[in-house]
C-alpha cells in the first residue's frame with residue numbers, strides 16, 4: 001500500500017567523488033531529490049556538472065560515495081549483481097547519452113531485448129516492440145541493423161527500448177544531445193508523448209532549456225548540489 005503522493009524514488013544526501021591522478025574530485029556534494037509517481041522533471045546544468053553521474057546513481061548503475069537511493073521504499077544498495085540487473089529491467093527504462101544499443105542486432109531485436117531478459121514470451125515481445133517502433137516512425141526500419149541507422153533513428157530505437165516494458169521510471173540522459181534541433185524536437189515529442197501515455201515518471205538530463213520547460217519541474221545541478229528553477 002503506497003499513498004498516492006509517496007515518492008517513487010528518493011535520493012538523500014548523495015555524494016560522489018572520483019579519484020583521478022591521486023586527487024579527489026567531488027562531483028556530487030549532497031543531492032536530495034524526490035520523484036513522485038508519474039512526475040516528470042528535468043535536470044539542467046553545465047557540461048561536467050554531474051548530470052550523468054547523478055542519473056547513473058538514481059538508476060543503480062553507479063553507487064554513491066555517501067547517501068542513499070530508495071525506489072518505492074526499498075534501498076537500492078540492498079540489491080547487487082543479478083538482483084540489481086533484474087530490478088532495473090523490471091522497473092526502470094534508460095535512454096543513454098550515447099544510445100548504448102547493440103549495433104549488430106536489428107532495431108526490432110534491440111527493442112525486444114529488455115523483455116527477453118525479463119522472460120516475457122518472444123512472440124508477445126515481438127508484437128509489442130513492432131507496435132512501438134511503428135509509433136516512433138520506424139515501421140519501415142525494423143529489420144535494419146542499428147549500426148546502419150541514422151543518429152535520430154537510433155535515438156528513437158533507444159526511446160522505444162526504454163519504454164517497451166512500461167517502466168515506473170524512465171531516466172533519459174541527453175536524449176536529444178547529439179541531434180540537430182528538428183530531429184531532437186521529434187525525439188523529445190516521442191519521449192514525452194509515450195511516457196505520458198504509459199504513466200511512468202520521467203527524469204531527463206539535458207542542456208536544452210526548451211525541452212526542460214516542457215517537463216513539470218526543472219532543477220539545475222551546480223557546485224555538486226541541486227537548486228530548483230523558478
Ligand SMILES: Nc1ncnc2c1ncn2[C@@H]1O[C@H](COP(=O)(O)OP(=O)(O)OP(=O)(O)O)[C@@H](O)[C@H]1O
Nearest residue numbers: 018019020027045046047048049050051052053054
Ligand atoms: N568514472 C569517472 N572517473 C573520473 N571522473 C569522472 C568519472 N565520471 C565522471 N567523472 C567526472 O565527473 C564530472 C561530471 O561528469 P558527468 O558526466 O556526470 O557530467 P555531465 O553533467 O553529465 O556533463 P555533460 O553535460 O557533458 O554530459 C566530470 O568532471 C567528469 O570528468
Ligand SMILES: [Mg+2]
Nearest residue numbers: 051052097173
Ligand atoms: Mg552527461
